[in-house]
Amino acid sequence: MKVAILGYGNIGRAAEMAVKAASDMELVGIFHHDDRIENIDADVVLVCTPTREVEPFASLLAKRGVCTVDSFDIHGEISSLRKTLMPVCQANKAVSIISAGWDPGSDSMVRALMSALMPDGTTYTNFGPGRSMGHTVAAKAIPGVKDALSMTLPAGKGVHNRHVYIELKDGYKFEDVKAALLRDDYFAHDKTEVELVESVAALNTTAHGVLIERDGIVGGHEGQHLDYGMRIDNPSLTGQFMVSCARAAVRMRDDGRYGAYTTIELAPIDLLLGGKEDIIKSLV
Amino acid sequence: MKVAILGYGNIGRAAEMAVKAASDMELVGIFHHDDRIENIDADVVLVCTPTREVEPFASLLAKRGVCTVDSFDIHGEISSLRKTLMPVCQANKAVSIISAGWDPGSDSMVRALMSALMPDGTTYTNFGPGRSMGHTVAAKAIPGVKDALSMTLPAGKGVHNRHVYIELKDGYKFEDVKAALLRDDYFAHDKTEVELVESVAALNTTAHGVLIERDGIVGGHEGQHLDYGMRIDNPSLTGQFMVSCARAAVRMRDDGRYGAYTTIELAPIDLLLGGKEDIIKSLV
Numbered sequence: 001m002k003v004a005i006l007g008y009g010n011i012g013r014a015a016e017m018a019v020k021a022a023s024d025m026e027l028v029g030i031f032h033h034d035d036r037i038e039n040i041d042a043d044v045v046l047v048c049t050p051t052r053e054v055e056p057f058a059s060l061l062a063k064r065g066v067c068t069v070d071s072f073d074i075h076g077e078i079s080s081l082r083k084t085l086m087p088v089c090q091a092n093k094a095v096s097i098i099s100a101g102w103d104p105g106s107d108s109m110v111r112a113l114m115s116a117l118m119p120d121g122t123t124y125t126n127f128g129p130g131r132s133m134g135h136t137v138a139a140k141a142i143p144g145v146k147d148a149l150s151m152t153l154p155a156g157k158g159v160h161n162r163h164v165y166i167e168l169k170d171g172y173k174f175e176d177v178k179a180a181l182l183r184d185d186y187f188a189h190d191k192t193e194v195e196l197v198e199s200v201a202a203l204n205t206t207a208h209g210v211l212i213e214r215d216g217i218v219g220g221h222e223g224q225h226l227d228y229g230m231r232i233d234n235p236s237l238t239g240q241f242m243v244s245c246a247r248a249a250v251r252m253r254d255d256g257r258y259g260a261y262t263t264i265e266l267a268p269i270d271l272l273l274g275g276k277e278d279i280i281k282s283l284v
Numbered sequence: 285m286k287v288a289i290l291g292y293g294n295i296g297r298a299a300e301m302a303v304k305a306a307s308d309m310e311l312v313g314i315f316h317h318d319d320r321i322e323n324i325d326a327d328v329v330l331v332c333t334p335t336r337e338v339e340p341f342a343s344l345l346a347k348r349g350v351c352t353v354d355s356f357d358i359h360g361e362i363s364s365l366r367k368t369l370m371p372v373c374q375a376n377k378a379v380s381i382i383s384a385g386w387d388p389g390s391d392s393m394v395r396a397l398m399s400a401l402m403p404d405g406t407t408y409t410n411f412g413p414g415r416s417m418g419h420t421v422a423a424k425a426i427p428g429v430k431d432a433l434s435m436t437l438p439a440g441k442g443v444h445n446r447h448v449y450i451e452l453k454d455g456y457k458f459e460d461v462k463a464a465l466l467r468d469d470y471f472a473h474d475k476t477e478v479e480l481v482e483s484v485a486a487l488n489t490t491a492h493g494v495l496i497e498r499d500g501i502v503g504g505h506e507g508q509h510l511d512y513g514m515r516i517d518n519p520s521l522t523g524q525f526m527v528s529c530a531r532a533a534v535r536m537r538d539d540g541r542y543g544a545y546t547t548i549e550l551a552p553i554d555l556l557l558g559g560k561e562d563i564i565k566s567l568v
Contacts, residue, residue: 014503017503017504018503021403021404022403075568078564078565078568079561079564079565079568082564099568102401104568106397106400106401108567108568109397109552110394110397110512111567112552112553112555112556112563112567113390113393113394113552113555115555115556115567116390116525116528116552116555116556117386117390117514117516117521117524117525117528118521118524119305119306119524119528119557120305218516218517218520218521218524219298219301219302219517219519219520219521219523219524220301220520221516221517221520223515224514224515224516224517224520224521225513225514225515225516226512226513226514226516227511227512227513227514228394228510228511228512228513229509229510229511229512230401230508230509230510230511231507231508231509232401232502232505232508232509232510233502233503233505233508235503236502236503236504236505236508237401237402237502237503237508239503240401240402240403240502240503241400241401244400244401244403262553262564262568263568264551264552264553264563264564264567264568265551265553265560266551267548267549267550267551268393268396268397268400268548269396269546269548269549271396271397271399271400272396272399272400273403276549277363279396279548280362280363280366280546280548281362281363283392283395283396283399283548284359284362284363284383284388284392284546284547284548
C-alpha cells in the first residue's frame with residue numbers, strides 16, 4: 001500500500017520510521033502543511049499535523065477518495081469529527097481512522113475491552129510520568145519563562161500532579177513568574193510544583209507512560225481487577241500505532257467498509273502485517 | 285436479543301448471571317447436552333459445553349441460522365475450527381464467535397493490540413496463580429488419587445511451575461502416587477511440587493489471573509514495555525466475556541457480516557451495551 005505523511009514534526013518523523021519498517025508499505029511522500037496534497041497518489045495519508053488542522057486536511061483527502069489516519073487528541077470533540085468525516089468518506093469510498101494515537105487511540109481499545117470483561121466497575125487512566133505537550137506549551141507562554149518542561153505525575157485514581165521546570169528570562173523574579181503560572185487555567189486545578197533550573201534542555205524527555213486500572217464485580221464476585229500499562233517513547237508509539245491503523249484503513253476500504261472510525265471500531269487483526277490465518281495461529 | 289445457554293457447568297452458570305444482568309438480552313432457555321436444540325428460538329446460543337463438543341453443536345446451530353459463541357480452548361486447533369464453521373455460517377446467514385474465553389479470547393485481543401503497538405518485540409503470557417482445569421483433571425486420573433487440585437504458578441517469561449495438592453485413596457503410598465504423577469505427560473515438562481493434604485476441598489478456588497508482557501523496540505528506542513494483567517474469578521470472567529461476544533455476534537449478523545470469527549477479528553465497540561455515539565463519547 002502507498003502511504004504518505006503530512007506534517008513532519010516529532011510524530012511525522014516517527015511515522016516515517018514505522019512506514020519504512022513495514023514490508024507491506026511504500027512511503028510515497030512526505031508533505032508539509034503548505035504543500036499541495038490534493039492530487040497525491042497514495043492509498044492512505046498519515047495526518048501528523050497539529051490537531052486543529054486534522055479536520056480540513058482529512059476532509060480534503062477523503063473527497064479525493066484517499067484514506068487518512070490522524071491522532072486528533074481533543075477527547076470532547078472526537079464524536080463530532082467522526083460525524084463530519086463519515087458522510088464524506090462514504091460518498092467518496094474512503095476510510096478515515098481518527099484519534100489513533102495512544103490516548104485517545106490504543107488506550108481507548110483497552111478501556112472498551114475492559115468494559116466488555118467487567119461491565120460493572122470503575123476505570124481510572126493514570127498518565128505519566130512523562131512530559132505533557134499542552135502544559136509545556138502553556139508554561140512557555142507565561143511572561144518571564146525562557147524555557148519550560150511540564151511533567152505529568154500520576155497520583156493514583158486518575159488524579160495527576162504536575163512538576164514544572166522553568167528557566168527565567170533576565171529581569172524576572174522566580175516568585176512572580178511562579179505565581180503567574182499557578183494562576184494559569186492549565187495549572188490552577190492540579191497540585192503543581194514549580195522548580196527553577198539552569199537548563200530545561202538537559203531534563204527534556206519524550207518518554208511517557210500510562211496505567212489503566214479497572215476494578216469491579218464479575219459474576220457477583222467483588223475485588224476483580226484488570227490493568228494495562230505502558231512505558232514508551234511518546235512520539236514513536238503514536239507514529240507506530242498510526243501506521244498500524246493505516247493498514248486497517250486500506251483493508252477496510254478494500255472490503256467496502258467506507259466511513260470514519262474511531263479505534264474501538266477496528267478489529268485488532270486488521271492492524272497487523274500478514275495473512276489472517278498466520279496471525280490467528282500465532283496470536284490467538 | 286434472544287440468548288440461550290447450552291451446557292450448565294461453571295461457565296454456563298456464570299453466563300446465565302451475565303445474560304440476566306444485560307438489559308439488551310432475554311434469556312430464552314438453558315439446555316443440557318442431551319436436549320434437542322435444533323429448533324431453538326434464539327438469536328444466539330452460548331455453547332458452554334466441554335471443548336470437544338463445541339464443533340458439532342456450533343455447526344448444527346449455524347445450519348439453522350443461529351449464531352453461537354464458544355470458549356473452545358485448544359490453541360492449536362482454533363484455526364481449523366474457524367475454517368470448518370466459516371462456510372456453514374456464510375451459507376446460513378449466521379455468525380459464530382469462537383474461542384471467546386480469556387485465553388484464548390480477550391488475552392488474544394490484547395496480544396494483537398500489543399503487536400500493533402510494538403511490531404518488534406517478545407510477548408510472554410504468564411498464567412496464574414490459579415487452578416488449572418486440565419492439570420487438575422489429569423492429577424485426579426492418577427491411580428491412588430482421591431481428590432486433587434493443580435495450581436499454575438507463574439515463574440516469569442511464560443514459564444510455569446505447578447503445585448499439586450492431593451488426597452490419597454486408602455492403601456496407596458504417597459511416594460508411589462507422587463512418582464506416577466510426575467511421570468504423567470501433563471506434569472513431566474514443568475517444575476512440579478506435589479503435596480499431600482487432608483482436604484483438597486478446603487483449598488479449592490476458581491480465582492485466577494494472567495500477566496501479559498511485551499518488551500521491545502519502538503521507533504529505534506530500546507526498553508519499551510507494555511503489560512496487561514487480570515485478577516479474576518475464572519468461570520465468571522469467561523461467562524461474562526462470552527455474553528459480550530454474543531452481543532457482537534448478533535450485531536455482525538444484523539450487518540450481514542456472516543462467518544466464523546476469532547476475538548481478534550471483532551471491533552471492541554461491538555462487545556458493549558449501548559449506542560455507538562454514547563460509547564465513543566464515554567470510552568474513546
